[in-house]
Amino acid sequence: MKAPSARPYVAKQQGMSLLVVLLLLVVMSVLGAAVLRSSALQERMSANLRDRSLATQAVEAALDEARAALAAAPKWRTSVPTAADCTNDGICPSYTAEGSAGWRNGPTLGGVSTQYWIEYLGENSTAMETNGVIPGSETTNRGPMFRITARSNSVGRALVILQTDVIYRNPKL
Template sequence: MKERPYVKSLQQQGGATLLVGLIILLLMTFIGLAAIRGSGMQELMAGNMRDRQLAFQAAEAALRVAEVRLVEDFDRSISQLYDGTNVGYVEEMDGSSATEFWLDYDWDSVSVSTDLELSGVASQPVYVVEKFTGAQWNANNGGCIDQVCKANDKAPEYYRITSRGVGGSDSTVVILQSTTAR
């Protein structure tokens, strides 16, 4: 019986194809794991960005509530707000112009809580309104053209509103400020 040539060549194979196939499979596994890890990281970043946006929007809402209330109260009697009996309405505090001051501030007991009832946030936004002295007012800044105007002109009162918003978790906090003169 004559031996067939392809039978002999099959017996001489050493399994190189199997080894190459396993290496390619290992490389594809690493690529798949990297893709899974990357998508997981992107999901975390998107969640953090959403949480930060919630906190920012909450702080912005509190800032607007305080500004509206300040205008309404200014038309009535603003001096009653700063008589020491109203929580969250204070005279200028030492160091309040520094960022670090507001990071350590006791927001729970010395601020006005909004009644916005925002959903998705860990706690409702709060604010503080400070009455402070700003730059020296000068009636000669071009606003008055005669002595009567200068005599009736008074220095504006400055108010700094600081609001604090919290996102979906307590660890995401945004603090915003606005300043207005009346």
């Protein structure tokens, strides 16, 4: 007669617990990879938001600098800029091509460099259509109008472009 085995239960298991543990390990690995991808995506999104925010702040600083430059040169309230003024002073006549020398370097903020462009739009209501937003009495008292365009121009960073119009009252009226 054959002697009974010391461990008869070993022959009956046949590796079922190994299969269950491996299946749970695969499921946990897939969940871990999904969480890792999600957190990496959120990190990229927050970095892009920060980059755009820095670029917007830098462009707003460039708009402020351009407004200050325009206010510091009162001669533009009484004379019309020429193409030479565009190259020398950065105040360009109406409809000047953007590729000309009118772009001026603005401030650099948080590693984001900026440029701005000041364009003379003319005087009174002939240069800018108001569509009834500004009453007629106000448009007749307007002086020279300028459009300032500012942009961020750092390679590989968010591109932000902002515009504002500056309208001076006509000192003669």
